[in-house]
Amino acid sequence: MTMKKKPLATMRLVLLAGNLTPSPLLGQALGQYGINIMHFCKQFNSLTKNLQPHICVRVTLVIEGSAQFDVLVKTPSNTFLLITCASISKGSSVPGKTGTHKGVPQSGAESSGFVYTNELFHLAQLKACDRFLHHLGPLRLCKSFLGSAKSMGLTVLSSSPAVAV
Secondary structure, eight states, rough: OOOOOSSSSSEEEETTTOOOOHHHHHHHHHHHOOOOOOHHHHHHHHHHTOOOOEEEEEEEEEETTTTTTEEEEEOHHHHHHHHHHHTOOOSSSSOOOSSSSTTTOTTTTTOOOEEEEEHHHHHHHHHHOOOOOOTTTHHHHHHHHHHHHHHTOOESSSSOOOOOO
């Protein structure tokens, strides 16, 4: 039985999906380990080709040796998904506080949007596809999104309005 070698390095990156091009920063980070940057960009773009180009994905790059690496693409963060879902630029700067109190804007807290519980469920289904989170059930993932939404100052509404067809 052979023992698996300890990786030379592990890097955690946040990259835009589907359209990665070689850059000086990427070259500095990967070049010191002898990784061909074009090969990494092509492999990453092929792994994220089904995602929209503006989505930030978390990547774990495990460097096993000279020019040998594994790319592990994870789902976007809860915060990114909630910001996209609520159509806001950012969450509240005061954790757990919404932007208004009785209709009066609070200092230090930006006005935030809202999300529906069924949207949280759909986001949880998306996160369940992540192979690092498949052990969590849909209820735990929904609770995770609920906590993130509340800490961002988003209002969580119980049901979406009726859609006229």
